[in-house]
Amino acid sequence: MADLPTWRTIDHACIVFNPGNAAEYLTGDWRSMRPELDQEKCKRCGRCWMYCPEPAVLVDEEGKYHIDYRYCKGCGICSKECPYDAITMVEECEDGI
Amino acid sequence: MGSKRVSLEVSEVCAEAVRLADVDVVAAYPITPQTHIAEVLSEMVADGVLDAEYINVESEHSAMSCCIGASAAGARSFTATSAQGLALMSEMLYIASGLRLPIVMALVTRTLSAPLSIWGDYSDIMSVRDCGWITLFAEDGQEVFDFTLQAFRIAEDERVLFPAMVCMDGFHLSHVLEPVDVISEEEARDFLPVYRPKYRLHPSDPVSMGCFAMPDYFSEIKKRQDEELKGSYPVILEVWREWEERFGRRYAPLMSYWVDDAEMILVIAGGYAGTARLAVEGMRKRGMKVGLVSWKLWRPFPLDDVREILGKAPLVLVVDRALSVGGAGGPIANEIRAAFYHEKVRPQVVSMVAGLSGRDVLQRDFEAMTKRAMELAERGEIPYYEMYGVRE
Known part of the structure; x- marks a missing residue:
């Protein structure tokens, strides 16, 4: 807790003076189910990229899609929407929770 | 100009x-x-x-x-x-x-x-x-x-x-x-x-x-x-x-009148304080040591003013124009009580609820509430609050 601001040092009215800093807040550790993308089945349609509520699906220079596990909360929308069953949701803990 | x-x-x-x-x-x-x-x-x-x-x-x-x-x-x-x-x-x-x-x-x-x-x-x-x-x-x-x-x-x-x-x-x-x-x-x-x-x-x-x-x-x-x-x-x-x-116009969180030697201070907020002032003035003329506070600043709550001014008298009568339904007293009265709870010397606080929905509270009503507050204090039977002037 040492690096968190005190009531005296916290910003006035919780104003964010560097907009977009939500990117610094990594939400990946919220995840209980992990999407795994099978590059063999993937047809590069981009639905997962469009449907992801975070920007947690990234595209590389070759046009391949990858899950950004720093932000992915494991909601499973990409897996649900993928028409080619290329994304499988896997328990983060092998034994479940 | x-x-x-x-x-x-x-x-x-x-x-x-x-x-x-x-x-x-x-x-x-x-x-x-x-x-x-x-x-x-x-x-x-x-x-x-x-x-x-x-x-x-x-x-x-x-x-x-x-x-x-x-x-x-x-x-x-x-x-x-x-x-x-x-x-x-x-x-x-x-x-x-x-x-x-x-x-x-x-x-x-x-x-x-x-x-x-x-x-x-x-x-x-x-x-x-x-x-x-x-x-x-x-x-x-x-x-x-x-x-x-x-x-x-x-x-x-x-x-x-x-x-x-x-x-x-x-x-x-x-x-x-x-x-x-x-x-x-x-x-x-x-x-x-x-x-x-x-x-x-x-x-x-x-x-x-x-x-x-x-x-x-x-x-x-x-x-x-x-x-x-x-x-x-x-x-x-x-x-x-x-x-x-x-x-040239002076304001204070609690505007007080005749409070220094008061045996009872009447507290009220808003326009009805004008009528209360006439009532208190009349009671003073008849030799009753009654004071008045017309409340101006509600938030931030003027805690020190409340303690300093209302602490002068042994008895405070608060007339609230709001009912805390099912509660323990008028809203202003209860905050005054809270302000004094930890004080060694504190007035007794009588909470009256009156003037709901525009019902007039006349000089004689303030006089009647004053009399009632003094009686309750004397008998040591101050209730959490009373609604004044309600037909039984």
Whole structure:
């Protein structure tokens, strides 16, 4: 807790003076189910990229899609929407929770 | 050019103060008994005597939302409402305070339904007691004028930055004509310069307002809000001192009369304090040692004033124009009790609920409540509260 601001040092009215800093807040550790993308089945349609509520699906220079596990909360929308069953949701803990 | 004395309906007095404050945005939805304020301001904008945007909103929730957006963009913003309108905008009241936006609102106090009633009491203001607005109770038209201009100055002070509301009794104050000293435009401009916001939404220097806070930040943010609302107290006194120097009218969080040797102090907020003053004056003439406090500053709560002034007497009678249904006493009475709980010397506090929904409380009623309070204290049988004047 040492690096968190005190009531005296916290910003006035919780104003964010560097907009977009939500990117610094990594939400990946919220995840209980992990999407795994099978590059063999993937047809590069981009639905997962469009449907992801975070920007947690990234595209590389070759046009391949990858899950950004720093932000992915494991909601499973990409897996649900993928028409080619290329994304499988896997328990983060092998034994479940 | 200095002040001039005019005779105006108090709603017009409020609108004139808002015109002199040179507001940029008015967003209001008409509701009885606030209607005349919204009406006069819309006429002023239409006639070109007030250079402001008048936003015709579809609800009070929208009225406050517009004021929040406008104030966040750096515009001096005003709205006015009553009762159900206040209830509808209550969600946004907390947001205006949390975002620390110096919006000013006139609250023409009126009963919350049911039963449906258009008449005045303080059930509306007490329902939003904890919303974090600076809150002032006006007793007469002059105070409505003075407090409205002062409210902008206090709210916009960089040491404050909180919204502020001025409460005036529906009908008993809002709809009566009174002689009022109105200051000139030059005096108003001098007292209340153009608003230069410290923080605002602007494309050249973008910030985010109204963001989400996780539990590890929330308490610190609220503690800061609480400390800084309490910290507005010296600024309010400073503005009142300056107002007295400029215009000769003195204000204090609790305006007190005949309290120094009082055996009982009667406490009441708003317009009914005028009648209470006549009653107390009459009782003094008959040799009764009774004092009066007319409550002006509700938030921030003037804890030290309460202890210093009401601590002078062994008995305090608080007349609340609001009922905490199923509760333990009138809202003002209970905060006075809380203020004294840990004090070694503390007065006994009798809580009377009267004047609900515009029912008159006459001089003889204040005298009867005084007599009753003294009897209860003497018998040592002070109840949590009593409703006065209810037919059995």
